[in-house]
Amino acid sequence: MTEFGFIDYIANLFAHIPTNDFEGIGDDCAILPLENGESLVFTADLLTEQVHFLRHATSAYEIGRKSLAVNLSDVAAMGVRPIATLLSIALPSDLPKGWAKEFMEGYHSLSDEFSVALIGGDTTRSDSGITINVTAIGRGSSANIKRRSDAQSGDVIFVTGELGASGSGLQDLLARKFDTPQAVAHRNPQPQVTEGIWLGAHREVHAMMDLSDGLASDLRHILRRSKVGAEINTELIPIAEGSDLQTALCGGEDYKLLFTVDPFTADPLIRNFHSHFGTPIYPIGRITEGNKLQWLRNGSPIETDWQGFTHF
Amino acid sequence: MTEFGFIDYIANLFAHIPTNDFEGIGDDCAILPLENGESLVFTADLLTEQVHFLRHATSAYEIGRKSLAVNLSDVAAMGVRPIATLLSIALPSDLPKGWAKEFMEGYHSLSDEFSVALIGGDTTRSDSGITINVTAIGRGSSANIKRRSDAQSGDVIFVTGELGASGSGLQDLLARKFDTPQAVAHRNPQPQVTEGIWLGAHREVHAMMDLSDGLASDLRHILRRSKVGAEINTELIPIAEGSDLQTALCGGEDYKLLFTVDPFTADPLIRNFHSHFGTPIYPIGRITEGNKLQWLRNGSPIETDWQGFTHF
Numbered sequence: 001m002t003e004f005g006f007i008d009y010i011a012n013l014f015a016h017i018p019t020n021d022f023e024g025i026g027d028d029c030a031i032l033p034l035e036n037g038e039s040l041v042f043t044a045d046l047l048t049e050q051v052h053f054l055r056h057a058t059s060a061y062e063i064g065r066k067s068l069a070v071n072l073s074d075v076a077a078m079g080v081r082p083i084a085t086l087l088s089i090a091l092p093s094d095l096p097k098g099w100a101k102e103f104m105e106g107y108h109s110l111s112d113e114f115s116v117a118l119i120g121g122d123t124t125r126s127d128s129g130i131t132i133n134v135t136a137i138g139r140g141s142s143a144n145i146k147r148r149s150d151a152q153s154g155d156v157i158f159v160t161g162e163l164g165a166s167g168s169g170l171q172d173l174l175a176r177k178f179d180t181p182q183a184v185a186h187r188n189p190q191p192q193v194t195e196g197i198w199l200g201a202h203r204e205v206h207a208m209m210d211l212s213d214g215l216a217s218d219l220r221h222i223l224r225r226s227k228v229g230a231e232i233n234t235e236l237i238p239i240a241e242g243s244d245l246q247t248a249l250c251g252g253e254d255y256k257l258l259f260t261v262d263p264f265t266a267d268p269l270i271r272n273f274h275s276h277f278g279t280p281i282y283p284i285g286r287i288t289e290g291n292k293l294q295w296l297r298n299g300s301p302i303e304t305d306w307q308g309f310t311h312f
Numbered sequence: 313m314t315e316f317g318f319i320d321y322i323a324n325l326f327a328h329i330p331t332n333d334f335e336g337i338g339d340d341c342a343i344l345p346l347e348n349g350e351s352l353v354f355t356a357d358l359l360t361e362q363v364h365f366l367r368h369a370t371s372a373y374e375i376g377r378k379s380l381a382v383n384l385s386d387v388a389a390m391g392v393r394p395i396a397t398l399l400s401i402a403l404p405s406d407l408p409k410g411w412a413k414e415f416m417e418g419y420h421s422l423s424d425e426f427s428v429a430l431i432g433g434d435t436t437r438s439d440s441g442i443t444i445n446v447t448a449i450g451r452g453s454s455a456n457i458k459r460r461s462d463a464q465s466g467d468v469i470f471v472t473g474e475l476g477a478s479g480s481g482l483q484d485l486l487a488r489k490f491d492t493p494q495a496v497a498h499r500n501p502q503p504q505v506t507e508g509i510w511l512g513a514h515r516e517v518h519a520m521m522d523l524s525d526g527l528a529s530d531l532r533h534i535l536r537r538s539k540v541g542a543e544i545n546t547e548l549i550p551i552a553e554g555s556d557l558q559t560a561l562c563g564g565e566d567y568k569l570l571f572t573v574d575p576f577t578a579d580p581l582i583r584n585f586h587s588h589f590g591t592p593i594y595p596i597g598r599i600t601e602g603n604k605l606q607w608l609r610n611g612s613p614i615e616t617d618w619q620g621f622t623h624f
Contacts, residue, residue, distance in 0.1 A: 006412065006435055007435065009413070009416070010416055010430065013416060013417075013420050014420060014423065014429070014430045016424075017423055017424055017427060017428070017429055017430070018427050018429065019429050020395040020396055020427070020428075020429045020451075021395075022395075022396050022429050022431045024396075024429060024430065024431035024432060025430070025431065025432055029432070030396070030398070030431035030432045032396075034346060034347075034348075035346075035347070035348045036346075036347045036348070040352075042396075042398060042431060042432060042447075042449070043398075043432060044398040044399075044400050044432060044433050044434050044445070044447055045400070045434050046400035046401070046402055046433075046434040046436050046443070046445060047436075048402045048436060048437070048438050048439065048440075048443065049439065049440070050439035050440075051402075051436060051437050051438065051439055052436070083332040083333075083334075084332055084334050084336075084342070084344075084354075086342070086354060086355075086356040086447055087356075088356050088357070088358035088445045089358070090358055090360045090363075090443060100318060101321070104321070104322055104325060105325075108325050108326060111326065111329055112328075112329055115329060115330050115332070116329070116332075117326070117329055117330065117331050117332045117334050117336060118322065118326045118329070118336065118337070119331075119334045119336035119337065119342035119354060120336060120337055120341070120342045120354060120355060120356060121356050121358075122356050122357050122358040122445075123318055123319065124358050124359075124360060124363060124364070125360070125363050126360050126363065126441075126443075127360065127361065127362035127363055127441065128360075128361070128362075128440030128441045129438075129439065129440045131358070131360065131402060131438075131443040133356070133358060133400045133434075133445035133447075135354075135356055135398055135445075135447040137354070139332075
């Protein structure tokens with residue numbers, strides 16, 4: 001069973017249990033509307049040694065920072081502010097003295113940057129590798145929440161930054177090249193918290209999600225949930241320095257935002273974003289009717305079997 | 313550094329970050345008061361293979377059920393109703409086919425029993441053992457929330473059931489006696505969700521928590537946070553069949569509730585609880601001034617070095 005097959009199995013198994021007001025599985029976060037016009041959002045990510053990070057290739061500080069970053073990115077992708085996390089860590093007894101403290105310093109530095117409280121969690125012993133679970137909670141106006149299911153035919157598709165650095169960095173790490181700029185980028189993702197909140201407040205932004213498994217995989221979630229297709233102009237993909245088109249589309253963990261915008265307001269949004277953040281957003285294609293993801297090169301269809309990273 | 317020393321270190325490291333309205337680390341759950349007179353509560357527990365369960369001694373169904381049970385117990389200990397969970401699981405590739413589905417069936421059975429929604433989580437590969445993290449969310453009237461910090465001198469101390477079965481069952485499992493009633497109890501804890509909600513609605517119940525590490529350890533949290541002491545009448549401890557006093561006090565994972573009650577309303581509460589649930593609550597001692605935990609046998613002090621289970 002694939003990862004997404006298993007998630008569908010779980011969703012079906014639980015379908016008859018009351019939702020208790022939650023909008024659950026299927027987006028970057030689950031959503032709980034409150035009575036005051038706000039909503040809370042919830043997400044969890046589990047990181048395991050060897051699969052998500054290599055102890056010899058990543059400092060404890062970086063692992064602490066990254067384990068939070070990937071969750072803050074999910075909250076930002078909903079268009080709201082992260083307010084708190086719960087952190088669970090299982091630590092083997094053979095860790096160097098000070099590892100846990102250095103991990104917490106990394107976790108703390110990013111918590112501090114975005115004023116995210118640490119409200120609970122669990123610490124325990126592991127008989128095998130390091131395992132980390134972070135649950136993040138976000139809060140914001142219900143009107144600002146962005147879902148994967150709200151893309152509309154004709155929308156312009158944007159990403160908030162260059163893609164592929166993390167994927168190329170992972171290739172470098174696996175080749176034991178630890179100090180390339182791409183390897184450093186892979187170990188130190190910066191969640192676009194401020195950008196996500198800003199985009200959340202803009203009504204012309206329709207669907208949004210974060211890029212964790214790679215555009216070629218992640219975009220399909222928006223298409224499936226919005227019941228639309230897309231054309232992507234591959235020559236418009238902003239490829240990070242030292243990376244390449246396939247890695248930019250299929251490598252994971254860039255943690256940029258992917259979103260769709262009403263076509264009549266796309267140009268002003270480009271200008272507003274740039275004047276607010278000093279960085280561009282990149283139009284890369286268009287939402288279409290139907291359900292097909294079509295890659296284009298200079299306007300002509302190209303056939304590929306691009307997929308993103310899968311965890312199983 | 314001990315488990316609780318590390319938690320103190322973390323709490324200090326994060327002390328300067330805004331709480332964002334949460335009442336955080338230090339109780340069974342963190343608390344978020346809402347504007348409508350309700351509060352949400354949050355807790356997380358991480359279970360790792362070998363440390364929290366033995367794959368050869370516990371079925372996938374039981375592990376699924378237990379990983380939820382320990383979290384529902386924490387929510388119940390706050391006096392409110394569990395409404396949702398996020399489940400993260402890391403699974404090694406050598407698991408028997410069907411293990412993940414059987415795990416989910418166990419998780420589902422207990423979710424269904426208490427109408428708890430599954431709203432998200434993460435599934436990933438593990439290069440070592442099975443790891444499970446559950447984050448549980450509860451909701452109820454803010455007036456019903458029970459904290460560890462609200463015990464008052466003179467309160468009668470109660471537990472909601474017999475103690476020691478789980479601890480004796482763990483000893484059986486480690487001796488490869490898998491089918492004793494105690495071993496079955498250890499693998500199948502029943503969280504006292506209905507009892508916790510009922511006690512939450514009673515104003516005469518002051519402090520409450522669940523018994524996860526053993527009374528000798530857990531009670532100290534109430535004493536420390538309430539700045540009180542206690543006298544425990546060891547002859548009043550309800551010892552589960554097949555267990556003994558030391559295991560009842562120092563063994564973990566019974567998941568009964570420990571709570572303190574205004575002495576003038578203790579007798580009617582005993583009667584009300586019994587008429588509502590058909591089972592007794594057990595008075596085992598009294599909260600005192602000072603900060604000492606004193607064990608008594610037939611009224612006379614006894615000296616022991618009883619401690620509960622620690623995870624480091």
